Amino acid sequence: MRGLTPYDAVLLLSYGGPNGPEDVLPFLRNATRGRGIPEERLLAVGRHYERFKGVSPINAWNRRLLADLRRELRRRGHEIPVGWGNRNWHPFVDEGLAELADAGARRILVLPTSAYASYSGCRQYREDLDSALASFEGRYGHAALGAESSADNAEGASLIVDKVRPFYNTPGMVGAQAKAIAAAYRRLADDGIDVENVRLVLVTHSIPVAMEEGSAPTEAERSSIAPDLSTEISYVAQHRALIRALLPLVRGSLGLSRIEWDLAFCSRSGPAWSRWLEPDVNDLLEELADGGAGDERRELERKADGGPTHGRPARKGPTGRPPVSGVVVAPIGFIYDHMEVVYDLDVEARGTAAKVGLPYERAATVSTDGDFIASLVDVLEERAAQARGEDVQPVTLTGAGPFHTVCPEQCCRSGRPGVRQQGESDAARAGLRLER
């Protein structure tokens, strides 16, 4: 157990998903409670699950991930139980924590299945843990979240729960994404597609623009967490940093001198009036078939690779550039094939590509890649060393944060008025009772 001391258990913390048709609507109500998501959107998303007989693949993937994590932990000599809890469906966070605590765990390290920091992928998971601990009402003595951040709260605590930092920038994540993308390019090549003119479309979950704006620490907070860091570290910036790190690996592996790419978004929800990150992957595919390209791509390329050649307009015609010969769609925002991938990409985006006549390959998610799993365990070890008070350099291939394991005050805010913030009262918590 040496390497993970002081922790005596690990909890995999995920989003949750239905296990059958009768779970679908209650699950969706949990996922959307208090978030201003219109009823029509809820029913439409409910229909996405029909094609899968009401069973989200997310639960099977989490069980697979648990098995892979346990194997890698054992391989490194860590004898430690690994439990599982979800935000929106069984096993709920409190059920997962209670199972570990009932078996005697008193210091639990939490690994969320979200790789990037934003309210949804970072702070909200801490709130989920906080609510679960509050619901124990003394069952395990005084229970507290985030020992290092709130020393007074954790003082004398008999059950302490900590969360690891976002892991998008680890070598395993970057390397596994690059391998998956190169493999998708090869499949297109095998189909006789000219890969020089294939467009790489990197996709992540859209979030409200206000959530994007709150997704990083403030300037002042950043200088206290990571004084050497000069780069931007918002949700979108984290994706750009990952892309910058993986492009050279993909180019090298395929022997391509350049790769044209776009960052696109999927699974937008929320009321029509609220602004979410764009372009939507389907809109982008239509535009690509038309010979156009998102402005963002040109801007990103200039930033990412610096060279003026990458900034040229993508429109065919005057530049004489051939049209896009096909697309590789890479779900870099997700670690395994849950509904956003198997429906929003494999059904919807693939359908759009077929409609506009673009050959389409979806890159695999990193899910079972050995290097990816190893990086997850590295991040657990890193957090344990931090908890022991050791001076730890977080491992990163992007050089971009966030490296912090505890959100500073202003970091990862929801951006939504009326949504509970960390540390809010129990009364506010009670308003968030889940349907079971």
Ligand SMILES: CC1=C(CCC(=O)O)c2cc3nc(cc4[nH]c(cc5[nH]c(cc1n2)c(C)c5CCC(=O)O)c(CCC(=O)O)c4C)C(CCC(=O)O)=C3C
């Ligand atoms: C950033 C992010 C991730 C990635 C990070 C992470 O993994 O955490 C993620 C993952 C997931 N999102 C999922 C499902 C849903 N997300 C919804 C709604 C929302 N997602 C948001 C953001 C994210 N979501 C946001 C800002 C909303 C609006 C409501 C709110 O502000 O919270 C809704 C409501 C209906 C809808 O409108 O789509 C559903 C059903 C599933 C499970 C799928 C399955 O069953 O396999 C997974 C893994």
Ligand SMILES: [Fe+2]
């Ligand atoms: Fe979501």
